[in-house]
Amino acid sequence: MSYKDLRSFLQKLDEEGQLIKYDKPIKISPDFPDVSRSLPRLGQFAPALITDQLEGYTGQRIVVGVHNSPANCALMLGLPKDTSLNKLIAHVSGLWEKIGDASEAKLKWIENPPCQEVIVEGDDLNLWELIPLHRIYPADGGFYLPKACIVTKSPYAPDDINSENVGTYRCQIQGPRAIGIHISPVHDGGEHLGQAAVLGKPLPVAICLGCDPLLELFSSTALKANESEFKFAAAMGDMEYELAKTTLYDLDVPANAEFVIEGEIYPNEKFVEGPFGEFTGSYSGVNQAARMVVKRVTHRVNPIYDSMCLGGISEKESENILALNTCSALYRQLKNDMPEIKAVNATYQHGMTTIISAKMRCPGYAKTIAMRLASTPHGTDYCRNIIIVDEEVDPFNLNEVMWAMSTRVRGSEDIIVIPGVPGLPLLPADTKVLIGRKLIIDATTPIAPDEFRPTRLIRPYKVSKDWRDDLRKLQREMQK
Amino acid sequence: MQCVRCLRDTAEVVAKAPDKSNAWEIYCCSVCNYSWRNNEVDEITKIDQREEWRQLDKTDLSSLREVIYRARQPKPENL
Numbered sequence: 393m394s395y396k397d398l399r400s401f402l403q404k405l406d407e408e409g410q411l412i413k414y415d416k417p418i419k420i421s422p423d424f425p426d427v428s429r430s431l432p433r434l435g436q437f438a439p440a441l442i443t444d445q446l447e448g449y450t451g452q453r454i455v456v457g458v459h460n461s462p463a464n465c466a467l468m469l470g471l472p473k474d475t476s477l478n479k480l481i482a483h484v485s486g487l488w489e490k491i492g493d494a495s496e497a498k499l500k501w502i503e504n505p506p507c508q509e510v511i512v513e514g515d516d517l518n519l520w521e522l523i524p525l526h527r528i529y530p531a532d533g534g535f536y537l538p539k540a541c542i543v544t545k546s547p548y549a550p551d552d553i554n555s556e557n558v559g560t561y562r563c564q565i566q567g568p569r570a571i572g573i574h575i576s577p578v579h580d581g582g583e584h585l586g587q588a589a590v591l592g593k594p595l596p597v598a599i600c601l602g603c604d605p606l607l608e609l610f611s612s613t614a615l616k617a618n619e620s621e622f623k624f625a626a627a628m629g630d631m632e633y634e635l636a637k638t639t640l641y642d643l644d645v646p647a648n649a650e651f652v653i654e655g656e657i658y659p660n661e662k663f664v665e666g667p668f669g670e671f672t673g674s675y676s677g678v679n680q681a682a683r684m685v686v687k688r689v690t691h692r693v694n695p696i697y698d699s700m701c702l703g704g705i706s707e708k709e710s711e712n713i714l715a716l717n718t719c720s721a722l723y724r725q726l727k728n729d730m731p732e733i734k735a736v737n738a739t740y741q742h743g744m745t746t747i748i749s750a751k752m753r754c755p756g757y758a759k760t761i762a763m764r765l766a767s768t769p770h771g772t773d774y775c776r777n778i779i780i781v782d783e784e785v786d787p788f789n790l791n792e793v794m795w796a797m798s799t800r801v802r803g804s805e806d807i808i809v810i811p812g813v814p815g816l817p818l819l820p821a822d823t824k825v826l827i828g829r830k831l832i833i834d835a836t837t838p839i840a841p842d843e844f845r846p847t848r849l850i851r852p853y854k855v856s857k858d859w860r861d862d863l864r865k866l867q868r869e870m871q872k
Numbered sequence: 873m874q875c876v877r878c879l880r881d882t883a884e885v886v887a888k889a890p891d892k893s894n895a896w897e898i899y900c901c902s903v904c905n906y907s908w909r910n911n912e913v914d915e916i917t918k919i920d921q922r923e924e925w926r927q928l929d930k931t932d933l934s935s936l937r938e939v940i941y942r943a944r945q946p947k948p949e950n951l
Contacts, residue, residue, distance in 0.1 A: 419911075420895075420896065420909070420911070421909065421911060421912045421913065422912075422913060447889075447893075447895045447896070447911075448889030448890065448891060448893060448895035448896050449889070449890060449891060450891040450893065451891060452890070452891075518886075518887055520886060520887035520898050520907075521887050521888070521890040522890075527909075527912065527916075530913075530915070530916065531923075531926055533877075533904075533905065533906055533907075534900070534905065534906055534907035534908075535898075535907060546945075548945060548947065548948050548951065549948075564905065565907065566900070566905045566907075567886070567900065568886060568887070572905060574939060575939070575941075576939075577939065577940065577941050577942065582941055583941075583943060583944055583945065585941040586941040586942045586943035586944065587943045587945065587947070588941075589941055589942070589943070590943050590947050591947070591951065659941050662938050662939065663905060664903070664904045664905050664928075664933055664936060665905060677936075677937065678904075678928065678931075678936055679936055679937045679938070679939055680933075680936050680937065680938040680939065681939045682939065682941075
């Protein structure tokens with residue numbers, strides 16, 4: 393099952409009861425942000441919400457919560473909506489194994505694509521009026537595009553689609569035809585800007601809004617610089633991915649995106665940008681960042697703006713988008729060298745707290761696993777709090793994880809702090825920028841000669857059958 | 873008009889409700905790039921009700937951290 397565009401996925405969500413079509417007038421402030429903040433708190437089956445009644449933008453469609461819940465993400469991958477998060481991530485891991493480097497993925501360029509049905513430019517173009525923008529967090533420096541898929545290409549290799557990058561970076565609307573873009577220099581988009589600076593040329597950029605749900609996932613995934621997000625989306629969706637050339641530049645964009653914003657960035661020109669509420673639950677600072685000069689916007693007829701669900705401290709759509717590929721990538725990297733790894737839960741704040749279940753090969757093996765995680769490309773600066781549990785503990789079941797921590801952790805032996813490791817500018821717990829610390833909690837059962845005091849432990853025992861489905865069925869029948 | 877964040881007289885009307893309802897206007901400052909709607913809550917629109925830490929009137933904007941881009945890959949010889 394694959395969805396070539398946002399619209400076909402929304403249709404699926406609607407069929408499955410996962411799309412609220414809100415038809416009453418709704419105030420743009422404070423009601424709409426409050427609505428989108430409430431949505432993810434509906435839990436595993438939290439729906440998306442679409443409306444064309446946003447105050448001031450009547451008739452213009454906006455959707456929030458497309459990736460809002462495990463249910464929506466399961467549907468995106470062609471699974472039943474009641475698929476547990478554990479099974480969802482295992483499924484994604486299996487897909488990664490299957491697609492490899494996505495070199496066999498099929499891409500197809502089409503003429504007169506839907507994303508170019510309407511062209512807006514010049515004085516007719518005002519981003520604030522064209523796109524139903526709202527403030528995401530109260531202290532943001534303005535109106536941001538929270539789910540933008542931003543396409544840039546290496547100026548050193550303009551004919552190589554594998555050099556093309558699709559990334560998600562924050563975009564602040566700064567003028568009718570101006571967008572402040574904060575791209576971290578370590579990301580691929582940052583490298584492209586560095587190359588443009590060397591050549592003394594502006595960098596062409598295409599910002600795509602309302603893309604198919606899989607591209608949104610890969611736009612936030614740390615692929616290698618020479619790997620194409622389009623190819624991975626094609627491979628994982630088992631589809632021929634439709635692309636189009638932008639109207640002004642030699643850039644490739646999803647042919648079925650709702651909006652494409654085309655323009656250029658002059659890498660050495662900087663403008664005040666920020667702050668913006670980040671997934672860490674704090675605002676990033678105000679900086680001098682790059683600005684995109686917008687030349688043209690193309691869009692579909694009656695376009696849908698895909699915005700982000702805010703949530704509470706932890707309940708954000710962005711967490712789901714980041715979680716699936718983060719867990720899978722870390723699982724694959726660890727499993728390569730450590731076949732004892734059973735599962736990896738890196739769903740919390742992009743893996744800042746990661747819980748791993750594994751069979752213990754030898755005494756102290758949990759610490760080895762933790763250190764291996766801490767040295768993966770993602771784990772280097774993201775995985776801060778690392779909890780290791782036995783293979784029979786489900787790392788996605790926090791009750792089980794808490795049980796393991798309550799009954800297995802010996803404070804003097806099993807808690808290790810490593811100071812002075814690479815840090816993250818976004819993380820307030822890093823008291824100095826770029827310098828952090830790692831915390832390892834070994835919540836596994838000791839293996840001889842390591843030991844608890846002499847007691848007889850209740851080891852996992854075989855069950856003849858998992859009775860849960862039968863019992864649920866009985867309960868449902870009794871409730872009729 | 874005055875920017876509610878940096879307090880400079882460098883803000884102007886940049887957009888109006890496109891459905892012609894007059895529901896709101898958007899203002900943006902050309903110096904600090906802050907933008908706001910006239911119908912947002914007072915903690916955003918009223919200077920005397922904005923929290924001190926959100927303001928930029930006492931900040932030298934030129935001293936703000938600059939995001940600098942340097943290419944890691946060497947430039948190809950044919951370019």
